[in-house]
Amino acid sequence: MAVPPGKPEIKDNVGKNVQGVIRMYNEGDTLYLICESQGGKPPPSLTWWRGPSLIDDTYEVVTSSFLVRNELQLETLTRRDLMAEITCQASNNNVSAPAKSSVSLDLNFVFRESPIIKGEATHTHETGSKRDGRKLIAKHFSKRDQL
Numbered sequence: 001m002a003v004p005p006g007k008p009e010i011k012d013n014v015g016k017n018v019q020g021v022i023r024m025y026n027e028g029d030t031l032y033l034i035c036e037s038q039g040g041k042p043p044p045s046l047t048w049w050r051g052p053s054l055i056d057d058t059y060e061v062v063t064s065s066f067l068v069r070n071e072l073q074l075e076t077l078t079r080r081d082l083m084a085e086i087t088c089q090a091s092n093n094n095v096s097a098p099a100k101s102s103v104s105l106d107l108n109f110v111f112r113e114s115p116i117i118k119g120e121a122t123h124t125h126e127t128g129s130k131r132d133g134r135k136l137i138a139k140h141f142s143k144r145d146q147l
Helices: none
Strands: 009-011 020-026 031-038 045-050 053-056 060-062 067-074 085-091 099-108 123-128 137-142
Touching: 009 099, 031 045, 031 085, 031 099, 045 067, 053 067, 067 085
Parallel strands: 020 099
Antiparallel strands: 009 031, 031 067, 045 053, 045 085, 060 067, 085 099, 123 137
16 A cells, blocks of 8 residues: 655755745756655655656655655756746655645846937836845836837
8 A cells, every 4th residue: 555755845955945935046047956755655756847847757765764855957047937836746656646845936137238229218117126136127218209
């Protein structure tokens, strides 16, 4: 008879448990996360998902402690990774639902140059967020006849 695995724990590159929205990454960084699940009979498979897509199914079973571990490394985070949900899933049978833990990525963006338009600005509009000083703030200038 199968014994379901414990809920996976997600850790950062220094082994600290992380959950919810994680905010320590910049555009261009490498994401490194560790997922561990304790228990279960037989030992579970431990997989990483980005939304509905499987992104890593390589895991190891540490036999002495009944621990299963999967290390995820995603190179060069991009703007498309903003608020991406990354899920670690532990499953050892096809009867019970897999145990899951998820995090979402909040990224700091790298400034991208935009063309400079000559002429006097007659209207300005500020966009972006200053929250925690992390997000890029952009000012848009336009001539009144372009509004």
